[in-house]
């Protein structure tokens with residue numbers, strides 16, 4: 251670690267991290283409600299919101315990926331065990347990759363299988379049969395993976411913050 255290694259992520263990365271976290275977590279019940287509704291004006295409105303927020307997540311995630319390489323970031327804590335360094339790096343990459351792939355699979359299903367036409371024409375019949383849409387099956391699987399990874403990631407952050415008390419959350423917050 252050099253003197254120029256920061257103690258926190260940069261402001262833009264912190265803003266993007268919490269914005270993406272908030273939007274991705276909100277999209278899970280939103281998507282489940284969308285899938286549970288019968289075709290009608292409410293389902294169509296939720297589909298519009300789901301696709302718009304999802305595309306925003308895709309754009310923010312690409313910006314975060316770019317900044318990951320372009321901005322300095324804090325080094326792993328000197329006291330972290332090797333397995334902590336390896337597992338946190340792997341979990342962060344998995345979160346970045348799976349979030350991106352979830353948005354891309356959703357976009358593929360949305361544009362290639364009739365949803366876009368329904369939204370453009372304000373119709374809800376015939377609603378596509380999700381079970382027969384391969385990118386939607388991938389979307390469903392990736393969303394399940396996101397839920398598991400976010401629980402693991404938040405639990406790890408809380409373990410550091412409240413049990414080890416090493417102030418990990420400060421690394422993902424604004425520096426004074």
Ligand code: HEM
Nearest residue numbers: 270271274275318342345346349400404407418419421422
């Ligand atoms: C959908 C939700 C979330 C996603 C996709 C996500 C993703 C990520 C990623 C990719 C990183 C690494 C950033 C980088 O290296 O550029 C990271 C770091 C971090 N996240 Fe999250 N995160 C989410 C939710 C949360 C939550 C709920 C918490 C806290 C309870 C949290 C706490 C942290 C902390 C403290 C770090 C910095 C860890 C370190 O310095 O090594 N995240 N997150």
Ligand code: HEM
Nearest residue numbers: 277278281282284285301304305352353356357360390393
């Ligand atoms: C990380 C971002 C996203 C999350 C967390 C998410 C989450 C979900 C969830 C939980 C479902 C219900 C699936 C099920 O449980 O079977 C769903 C369905 C769906 N999502 Fe996403 N989604 C995201 C991004 C997107 C994007 C960007 C699009 C399109 C532009 C999209 C299009 C769809 C479509 C078309 C469905 C099926 C709707 C239906 O026929 O009922 N999603 N999504």
